[in-house]
Amino acid sequence: MAPDKTVPAPDRERIRATAPESPIRSVLSTQGVPVLGALIVVAAIAVLFVDMFGTPRNVNFLVLSIAAIAMIALPMTLIVITGEIDLSVASTLALTSATLGLLWESGTPLETAIPIALLLGLVLGAFNGFLVTVCGLPSLAVTIGTMALYRGLAYVLLGDRAVASYPQDWVSGVRQPFLGVQGLPWIAVAVLVMALLFAVLLHVTAFGRSLYDIGHNAEAARFTGVSVKWTKFWLFTLSGVVASGAGVFWTLQYGTSRADTAMGLELQVVAAVLLGGVSIFGGVGSVLGVMSGVLLLGVIRNALQLFGIGSDVLQIVTGSILIASVVTPNIVARVRSRRTSEVPTGTVPGDRPLNGEKS
Amino acid sequence: MDPSEVPPPLALVDVTKSFGSVRALRGLSLELRAGEIHALVGENGAGKSTLVKTIAGVHRPDTGRILVDGDPTVFTAPADAQRAGVAVIYQEPTLFPDLSVAENIFIGRQPRTRLGTIDKARMRRETAEAFTRLGVDIDPDRPANGLSIADQQLVEIAKAITRRARVLIMDEPTAALSGVEARRLFTVARTLRDSGAALLFISHRFDEVFSLCDRITVVRDGAFVSCDPTAELDVDTVVRRMVGREVTSLYPKEAAEHGDVVLEVEGLTRAGVFADVSFSVRTGEIVALAGLVGAGRSEVVRAVFGVDHYDAGGVRVEGAALPAGRPKAAIEAGMALVPEDRRHQGLIMESSIGRNATSTRRRVLSRFGLLRSRDERDTARAWGERLNLKYGHIDDAVATLSGGNQQKVVLAKWLSTEPRVLFIDEPTRGIDVGTKAEVHRLLSGLAGQGLAIVMVSSELPEVLGMADRVLVMHEGRITAELDRAQADEESVMYAATGQRPSEAA
Numbered sequence: 044m045a046p047d048k049t050v051p052a053p054d055r056e057r058i059r060a061t062a063p064e065s066p067i068r069s070v071l072s073t074q075g076v077p078v079l080g081a082l083i084v085v086a087a088i089a090v091l092f093v094d095m096f097g098t099p100r101n102v103n104f105l106v107l108s109i110a111a112i113a114m115i116a117l118p119m120t121l122i123v124i125t126g127e128i129d130l131s132v133a134s135t136l137a138l139t140s141a142t143l144g145l146l147w148e149s150g151t152p153l154e155t156a157i158p159i160a161l162l163l164g165l166v167l168g169a170f171n172g173f174l175v176t177v178c179g180l181p182s183l184a185v186t187i188g189t190m191a192l193y194r195g196l197a198y199v200l201l202g203d204r205a206v207a208s209y210p211q212d213w214v215s216g217v218r219q220p221f222l223g224v225q226g227l228p229w230i231a232v233a234v235l236v237m238a239l240l241f242a243v244l245l246h247v248t249a250f251g252r253s254l255y256d257i258g259h260n261a262e263a264a265r266f267t268g269v270s271v272k273w274t275k276f277w278l279f280t281l282s283g284v285v286a287s288g289a290g291v292f293w294t295l296q297y298g299t300s301r302a303d304t305a306m307g308l309e310l311q312v313v314a315a316v317l318l319g320g321v322s323i324f325g326g327v328g329s330v331l332g333v334m335s336g337v338l339l340l341g342v343i344r345n346a347l348q349l350f351g352i353g354s355d356v357l358q359i360v361t362g363s364i365l366i367a368s369v370v371t372p373n374i375v376a377r378v379r380s381r382r383t384s385e386v387p388t389g390t391v392p393g394d395r396p397l398n399g400e401k402s
Numbered sequence: 403m404d405p406s407e408v409p410p411p412l413a414l415v416d417v418t419k420s421f422g423s424v425r426a427l428r429g430l431s432l433e434l435r436a437g438e439i440h441a442l443v444g445e446n447g448a449g450k451s452t453l454v455k456t457i458a459g460v461h462r463p464d465t466g467r468i469l470v471d472g473d474p475t476v477f478t479a480p481a482d483a484q485r486a487g488v489a490v491i492y493q494e495p496t497l498f499p500d501l502s503v504a505e506n507i508f509i510g511r512q513p514r515t516r517l518g519t520i521d522k523a524r525m526r527r528e529t530a531e532a533f534t535r536l537g538v539d540i541d542p543d544r545p546a547n548g549l550s551i552a553d554q555q556l557v558e559i560a561k562a563i564t565r566r567a568r569v570l571i572m573d574e575p576t577a578a579l580s581g582v583e584a585r586r587l588f589t590v591a592r593t594l595r596d597s598g599a600a601l602l603f604i605s606h607r608f609d610e611v612f613s614l615c616d617r618i619t620v621v622r623d624g625a626f627v628s629c630d631p632t633a634e635l636d637v638d639t640v641v642r643r644m645v646g647r648e649v650t651s652l653y654p655k656e657a658a659e660h661g662d663v664v665l666e667v668e669g670l671t672r673a674g675v676f677a678d679v680s681f682s683v684r685t686g687e688i689v690a691l692a693g694l695v696g697a698g699r700s701e702v703v704r705a706v707f708g709v710d711h712y713d714a715g716g717v718r719v720e721g722a723a724l725p726a727g728r729p730k731a732a733i734e735a736g737m738a739l740v741p742e743d744r745r746h747q748g749l750i751m752e753s754s755i756g757r758n759a760t761s762t763r764r765r766v767l768s769r770f771g772l773l774r775s776r777d778e779r780d781t782a783r784a785w786g787e788r789l790n791l792k793y794g795h796i797d798d799a800v801a802t803l804s805g806g807n808q809q810k811v812v813l814a815k816w817l818s819t820e821p822r823v824l825f826i827d828e829p830t831r832g833i834d835v836g837t838k839a840e841v842h843r844l845l846s847g848l849a850g851q852g853l854a855i856v857m858v859s860s861e862l863p864e865v866l867g868m869a870d871r872v873l874v875m876h877e878g879r880i881t882a883e884l885d886r887a888q889a890d891e892e893s894v895m896y897a898a899t900g901q902r903p904s905e906a907a
């Protein structure tokens with residue numbers, strides 16, 4: 044409804060002149076740009092100083108190695124923005140992979156086995172969602188529990204065996220380049236399309252807006268008619284489906300199903316999401332930032348691997364990046380409030396420092 | 403007493419403070435004298451709360467000085483101000499939800515036993531004493547979480563008066579209180595004044611300002627306008643100085659056609675909160691729920707709207723039963739609720755003004771499911787203009803607005819949904835005179851177009867001026883139903899306090 048005659052003309056000059064926003068300004072002010080910048084710098088350094096980094100072969104390898112992380116990071120972004128977390132994703136991936144292996148071994152064609160595997164992911168995700176929303180349990184506890192549970196079930200299914208008899212055309216199929224472009228596997232294009240869809244969902248729909256509202260203040264969101272519980276339930280379900288999709292891809296990419304597959308992958312996903320500027324406290328984050336975070340983490344790990352650094356050190360690096368990405372926003376906020384000569388917040392109880400959406 | 407002999411306990415000299423491009427204070431001076439209640443009045447966004455936070459040590463002034471007993475002093479943190487004997491009641495209550503009421507009151511200054519442990523018994527005793535003085539009935543051991551905004555305000559007041567401060571600053575302490583609680587607060591304030599404390603009182607209610615305060619300072623756009631003894635002023639003069647123009651009649655209630663019943667509430671009950679609440683509202687009608695703080699008025703409207711649950715009874719909108727506990731269904735049925743607690747229920751403080759103002763209309767504003775920021779901003783700006791909103795940039799966090807301006811955003815958020823039934827809990831909490839008249843005119847105009855309004859208000863003139871019918875609640879029950887002709891201050895007060903006129907004598 045446009046403003047109409049029922050109200051007398053207000054004092055016009057009291058409304059401070061507002062600068063017209065240009066679309067460019069709003070794109071640039073999108074959070075995530077700093078991470079994108081860091082990614083470009085780090086990638087450029089890697090290309091210049093790390094032998095072999097820029098070769099199509101390595102790029103292809105890099106893209107394949109982060110595809111699953113990128114996929115899983117998308118629903119994870121939405122979940123963390125609402126103030127929750129899903130740590131069961133790697134176990135969901137493994138359990139899907141194990142199920143796919145058993146189905147294949149028992150003679151089910153992959154055309155049937157894959158939808159079943161995805162359905163399983165849906166159920167696993169919905170179970171998380173059920174525990175978090177209906178039972179009202181904290182998602183951190185719930186998904187640590189299901190992380191162990193789903194992994195355990197994968198061991199029950201496969202033991203320490205591996206299923207490696209997948210048909211060659213499927214296995215090489217997932218590594219095919221897109222339209223024959225070397226270094227660009229089709230999965231990269233698929234992830235890109237997914238990222239675009241998630242970006243639209245998060246940034247330009249009513250649903251996406253409500254996720255930020257939930258993350259900041261679930262109570263006020265409820266007063267606005269947002270079904271906080273349903274929203275979270277669907278997000279966990281979505282996360283389960285995407286994780287199992289990543290499981291299918293993972294299985295075919297390596298041509299094997301094992302119960303211990305993708306062990307600790309959730310750590311990399313969470314690290315990438317936080318590195319991408321999503322606040323662990325909810326309410327802040329963007330798809331652009333997260334995708335940059337995934338790539339940045341992937342590039343760093345890949346470059347270090349090319350230097351011949353072992354996986355134990357990579358683990359340390361990933362952990363440090365995770366901690367740094369949680370700590371940095373706090374430091375930035377503190378420095379900023381110091382600069383505006385403000386007394387550090389928190390002294391007035393309830394006056395929570397605003398980690399503004401601009402950072 | 404001659405102010406030139408004894409330096410005032412607290413004075414501000416030429417204080418300025420800017421937030422980015424917003425100049426909140428431009429060279430403001432103020433002198434709080436011992437044994438005096440000083441009023442500070444000004445429009446929404448005039449800089450009153452900024453001034454309070456400067457005195458409290460939350461903000462550091464850009465330029466200017468703070469004098470304590472005549473000596474220049476720098477407050478680098480609220481603790482400094484507290485040490486200098488300043489106690490502050492902030493405009494928005496800031497209690498820790500997980501702590502008990504008594505713990506909140508003694509936060510940071512818990513009394514100790516001889517063994518060095520926290521003296522809980524003493525905390526509880528002093529809390530109970532303060533509550534008795536204020537005439538409130540809150541359990542000191544209950545958690546602060548879930549207290550109504552008025553109760554939160556009362557806890558803040560208790561917190562400030564138990565500090566036994568030399569300087570007591572009160573930023574709109576009565577905005578959510580009804581006359582009874584406010585009068586008790588004033589008794590306490592006068593006692594403090596007579597014992598030599600200096601008090602600063604901020605309110606948009608002029609009857610309170612004139613009956614309580616000894617001097618009145620008017621500010622406009624962050625600058626000093628005047629400071630005179632109350633005896634030399636009248637309301638019109640103050641309003642003119644505040645607003646810079648004449649303000650028309652305060653409660654321009656227009657007659658509206660009352661049509662069919664749109665809302666029926668039948669025997670609504672929630673154990674321990676309200677019982678057997680029944681009423682109906684017709685199109686074009688404004689029904690006020692009056693009563694004391696804690697009578698259950700807000701709880702009833704929240705339950706009807708579906709954000710709270712109820713145990714028995716039912717709600718019908720235009721004859722159709724409304725499912726319980728589903729705000730979304732209520733919104734789809736054409737309801738809107740402006741809640742009392744804007745900080746926790748009304749707004750997402752970290753989110754922008756534009757997004758808050760349009761958060762109820764995102765689906766309507768979307769095209770093919772896509773929501774464009776520009777549409778959000780334009781809609782929000784249009785409503786901002788309509789409600790005289792004072793803001794820097796539409797993308798600024800709503801937390802940067804002054805209290806009254808935040809309230810306007812909540813109003814915009816819900817009025818823009820074009821509801822058929824509007825629940826409005828303290829519609830003008832913290833809103834200044836000029837805009838208050840505009841809000842009333844807006845509500846009255848909407849009723850004229852057929853909107854049914856259920857208004858919860860603690861401000862009696864607002865109730866009497868706006869309502870076609872007044873339902874008075876006492877301890878969770880409706881104790882009286884008065885139509886416009888019957889309702890006056892006395893009849894409402896009697897019903898609200900649970901007395902009959904004959905008993906009251």
Ligand SMILES: Nc1ncnc2c1ncn2[C@@H]1O[C@H](COP(=O)(O)OP(=O)(O)OP(=O)(O)O)[C@@H](O)[C@H]1O
Nearest residue numbers: 421426446447448449450451452802803804805806
């Ligand atoms: N933290 C902040 N950041 C940016 N702007 C602010 C901040 N705090 C206050 N302002 C601005 O300073 C001005 C004065 O605000 P203030 O809260 O002091 O008004 P007020 O007189 O208390 O109004 P009200 O009667 O509505 O409570 C307003 O324009 C407000 O938007």
Ligand SMILES: [Mg+2]
Nearest residue numbers: 451493804805
């Ligand atoms: Mg204020």
